[in-house]
Amino acid sequence: MNITGTxxxxxxxxxxxxxxxxxGIQMEHTSQIVAEGKLISETTYLDRARKYTELELDGIKIDYYDAKNKVIHEVKKTDKLEQAHFAQVKYYLYVLLKNGIHEASAILEYPKMKQKEIVEWEEGDKEKVENWISESSEIxxxxxxxxxLKKTxxxxxxxxxxxxxxxxxxxDE
Incomplete structure (x- = not known):
């Protein structure tokens, strides 16, 4: 099984x-919150599809990739799961690097909050991401x-x- 950003x-x-x-137990299609996040992504940056390409590579799918500047644009509803968002785009950067695309970066965009976070590849990230891949595969x-685990x-x-x-x-936690 290919590990994905998800x-x-x-x-x-x-x-x-x-x-x-x-x-194989996937529930996202039943979630109003997932649907709202998808709607935000599709309606916030209307010129994205024209300006950037969708990139599918080694089991990942990046909706908005600026090939000229090597920038991943990842739109999220809120920053509540910021650690998961950072990990997801770090994984995307790892896959790009493995495929010869060096010096790429990512921008996490939170349009409802009018915030952006730049994510860059850093020393030690390769080992971190490979550990995540291994841990994911094990689970x-x-x-x-x-x-x-009952959490808020x-x-x-x-x-x-x-x-x-x-x-x-x-x-509650």
Missing amino acids: HIAYLHTCHRKLWLFAN IHKDNCPPL ICKKCSYFDFCYAGENDIN
């Missing part, structure tokens, strides 16, 4: 979500789904109903 983001969000997603290939973030997750079926309450 796998890396889920590694930093929830191991259970990573395992479920990678093992994905486990025989059993990781246990439910769960309430807005597309897997909430799946994970909490039969649960009486959710404890």
Whole structure:
């Protein structure tokens, strides 16, 4: 199985979500929050599709890639999962580097917050990303789904109903 940016983001969000997603249980299509994020991405930067290309490479799909300046543009709804967003674009930069595209960078864009974060490849990132790949693969290939960890973030997750079926309450972090 090819590891994707989504796998890396889920590694930093929830191991259970990573395992479920990678093992064919995908709930994003049922989430109003995911739909809202997609709508923000599609309607905020209307000239993106004309200016930038979509890039599919080694199992990743970058929606907006500025090939001339070697910049990935990743649009996110909020910065609530910022660590997962950084990891996802670091993984994209890793894949680009492995394919001979050097000195690329990324911009995480949060249009609702009117904020941007520049993400650049740094010394030590190769080892970090390779560890994430290894850890993701290990979780994905486990025989059993990781246990439910009750977190505040769960309430807005597309897997909430799946994970909490039969649960009486959710404890806050």
